[in-house]
Amino acid sequence: MKAPGFVLAVALVITSTAFSVFSQTNQQAVGKKSHSADLVVVPDLKQRLGRFRQVQMPLHSAGLSPREQKMIAKLVEACRYLDDIYWRQIDPEGLELYQSLEASKDPKLVELRRYLWINGSRFDLLDGEKPFVGSEPMSLGRGFYPQGLTSNQVEQYVKEHPEERAEIYSPTTILRSQGDQINGRLLVAIPYHIAYRSFLEPAAADLRGAADLSADPGFANYLRLRADALLTDDYFKSDIAWLELKKPKFDLIFAPYESYDDTLLGVKTTYGASVLVRNEEESHKMEAFQKYVADIQDALPVPERDRPSKHGLETPMEVVDAPFRTGDLGHGYQAVADNLPNDPRVHELKGSKKLFFKNFMDARVNYVILPLAKYMMPQRQAAQASAEGYLLGTIMHEICHGLGPGFAHNASGEKLNIREAIGPIYSGLEEAKADVVGMFSLKWLVDHGVLPKEKLQEYYASYVAGNFRTLRFGAAEAHGQAEMMEFNYYLEHGAVKREASGKYSLDFEKMPAQIESLAKELLEMEATGDRARAEAWFKKYDVIPPELQQSLDKTVSVPVDVDPIFSFPRKVR
Numbered sequence: 001m002k003a004p005g006f007v008l009a010v011a012l013v014i015t016s017t018a019f020s021v022f023s024q025t026n027q028q029a030v031g032k033k034s035h036s037a038d039l040v041v042v043p044d045l046k047q048r049l050g051r052f053r054q055v056q057m058p059l060h061s062a063g064l065s066p067r068e069q070k071m072i073a074k075l076v077e078a079c080r081y082l083d084d085i086y087w088r089q090i091d092p093e094g095l096e097l098y099q100s101l102e103a104s105k106d107p108k109l110v111e112l113r114r115y116l117w118i119n120g121s122r123f124d125l126l127d128g129e130k131p132f133v134g135s136e137p138m139s140l141g142r143g144f145y146p147q148g149l150t151s152n153q154v155e156q157y158v159k160e161h162p163e164e165r166a167e168i169y170s171p172t173t174i175l176r177s178q179g180d181q182i183n184g185r186l187l188v189a190i191p192y193h194i195a196y197r198s199f200l201e202p203a204a205a206d207l208r209g210a211a212d213l214s215a216d217p218g219f220a221n222y223l224r225l226r227a228d229a230l231l232t233d234d235y236f237k238s239d240i241a242w243l244e245l246k247k248p249k250f251d252l253i254f255a256p257y258e259s260y261d262d263t264l265l266g267v268k269t270t271y272g273a274s275v276l277v278r279n280e281e282e283s284h285k286m287e288a289f290q291k292y293v294a295d296i297q298d299a300l301p302v303p304e305r306d307r308p309s310k311h312g313l314e315t316p317m318e319v320v321d322a323p324f325r326t327g328d329l330g331h332g333y334q335a336v337a338d339n340l341p342n343d344p345r346v347h348e349l350k351g352s353k354k355l356f357f358k359n360f361m362d363a364r365v366n367y368v369i370l371p372l373a374k375y376m377m378p379q380r381q382a383a384q385a386s387a388e389g390y391l392l393g394t395i396m397h398e399i400c401h402g403l404g405p406g407f408a409h410n411a412s413g414e415k416l417n418i419r420e421a422i423g424p425i426y427s428g429l430e431e432a433k434a435d436v437v438g439m440f441s442l443k444w445l446v447d448h449g450v451l452p453k454e455k456l457q458e459y460y461a462s463y464v465a466g467n468f469r470t471l472r473f474g475a476a477e478a479h480g481q482a483e484m485m486e487f488n489y490y491l492e493h494g495a496v497k498r499e500a501s502g503k504y505s506l507d508f509e510k511m512p513a514q515i516e517s518l519a520k521e522l523l524e525m526e527a528t529g530d531r532a533r534a535e536a537w538f539k540k541y542d543v544i545p546p547e548l549q550q551s552l553d554k555t556v557s558v559p560v561d562v563d564p565i566f567s568f569p570r571k572v573r
């Protein structure tokens with residue numbers, strides 16, 4: 001239970017914002033109530049803020065021409081419009097509160113404002129999305145649905161109006177209601193390109209402006225197609241153009257792609273944007289070993305049938321710096337890698353693009369993983385963990401999602417979809433496979449002279465240091481489940497040992513064989529689609545040892561994530 005929060009007396013004035021569409025269609029979504037009220041804020045806001053380390057993420061403009069800098073400024077402006085939309089999707093009232101605090105000099109209000117920005121809402125992602133200001137719980141429907149609407153009501157409605165199913169469940173519509181009563185109300189689906197038109201039109205204009213300034217015809221073409229997509233909600237053509245870019249110097253994520261924040265139906269997508277600048281040096285290094293991917297697949301410790309040839313396939317990959325982010329990429333946990341788009345039609349035709357955000361990865365390593373390693377590992381090994389090791393592990397993780405069996409074959413030889421055969425534990429299994437086969441691959445690259453032998457310990461130390469970061473979040477979701485299992489397995493087999501000091505040391509001699517045997521186990525589970533085997537395996541290893549939890553509890557002073565400060569100021573309209 002929480003102690004009562006400190007009380008802040010502020011008069012909040014509602015300004016008329018660009019809610020025109022919403023106020024016509026659903027008054028509830030804007031929140032008409034007066035904000036001239038006392039704000040109750042959680043008492044430990046300062047400690048919560050302390051868990052997000054502010055990190056400068058500058059645009060390195062030294063090597064850029066004035067024209068390129070102008071183009072980036074246009075892209076930044078475009079990205080800001082997606083932030084304007086994002087807040088309205090996630091927490092429209094939180095946005096009003098954020099804006100009302102703009103002029104405040106009261107340090108407590110300045111802190112509140114910063115925490116609102118980090119979360120992009122009044123709901124704390126470190127605290128199960130409970131409110132950190134006020135007492136109103138997060139509405140499941142966020143800004144996507146009429147308040148109070150339940151998923152059962154949507155299902156019932158669609159049963160009665162089957163012709164509206166597609167637009168009701170569309171990832172790019174918001175729902176509003178006509179009529180006040182919950183039962184018998186009419187749902188209206190409004191396409192994003194209409195609902196958010198006042199932001200999307202200027203965003204599209206900025207993208208076209210940036211296209212005019214670009215020296216790269218492929219990128220300019222993508223920007224123009226993406227501008228069109230914003231105004232039609234049809235992203236297919238522009239996604240294809242995006243995947244066809246070849247080693248672009250500048251790149252841009254700019255779309256409603258992810259549906260994690262739709263807590264009602266899990267279908268409505270949030271807008272997210274990031275300006276990307278290719279990190280030439282790291283991209284070049286990655287290409288050097290990317291050409292061995294097919295050989296690694298051939299070397300996996302499973303029968304030939306379960307490692308279908310990868311020769312002749314290519315996956316676009318870029319190591320980039322992200323000097324500006326907005327929307328779902330700008331708030332909440334800061335991604336260090338991404339794999340986009342999510343449209344299965346695009347996957348089938350072109351695949352997807354894997355992106356590694358070097359500046360964010362460095363920040364995570366320097367401010368979270370290395371400080372954690374100092375608490376959790378003996379000094380000599382903590383010192384071996386590095387940003388380079390973490391980057392390589394992350395790259396191989398992403399590559400190895402694509403390695404291993406393509407299908408499962410059960411005992412009678414039937415070909416099965418792996419995900420369906422394995423069932424709910426599949427996500428955890430697949431994340432573990434990517435981790436462990438990834439580490440197997442790094443050893444393979446070392447053995448084949450692609451990566452230096454003396455770096456192997458650095459890779460292992462970085463991998464285990466990264467485990468501690470994930471384990472702090474518990475084993476509730478797939479990555480936590482995977483890394484809990486991996487860590488417990490290494491403990492059981494002596495590749496990782498708990499010392500009397502409460503720290504954990506690696507046995508570098510044992511690591512390679514343990515990684516190989518675990519990789520074999522996980523690949524076999526996928527290859528056989530053996531649900532019972534996978535479930536029993538994860539059940540055995542999914543409990544956090546109490547003494548490990550005790551050691552992790554001592555790391556509270558280490559941040560959980562970074563709060564990026566860009567060269568371009570924070571603004572939302």
Ligand SMILES: [Zn+2]
Nearest residue numbers: 397401431434
């Ligand atoms: Zn993964």
